[in-house]
Amino acid sequence: xxxxxxxxxxxxxxxxxxxxxxxxxxxxxxxxxxxxxxxxxxxxxxxxxxxxxxxxxxxxxxxxxxxxxxxxxxxxxx
Numbered sequence: 001x002x003x004x005x006x007x008x009x010x011x012x013x014x015x016x017x018x019x020x021x022x023x024x025x026x027x028x029x030x031x032x033x034x035x036x037x038x039x040x041x042x043x044x045x046x047x048x049x050x051x052x053x054x055x056x057x058x059x060x061x062x063x064x065x066x067x068x069x070x071x072x073x074x075x076x077x078x
Contacts, residue, residue: 006071009040037071045070049077 013036019026037044048055049066057064068077 006041006074010037013040037069041071043071 015028015032015036016026018032018036019028021027034044034046046067046069049068051057055065066077068075
């Protein structure tokens with residue numbers, strides 16, 4: 001891999017053939033996203049946040065999930 005940032009590399013991947021429509025939006029499934037990112041960054045890891053041992057948190061508005069992805073030494077949580 002050259003000196004380009006992980007974002008720059010991933011931003012140039014054409015994922016449109018892998019997307020599906022969800023309402024008015026194009027949607028990339030988590031499994032497709034992980035597969036494509038892993039092709040370019042095989043050392044990529046991710047971890048799901050757990051609340052009382054569960055990978056989701058129930059709220060009044062619905063369910064909440066949180067994932068941290070590590071690529072090239074940079075953690076991003078969403």
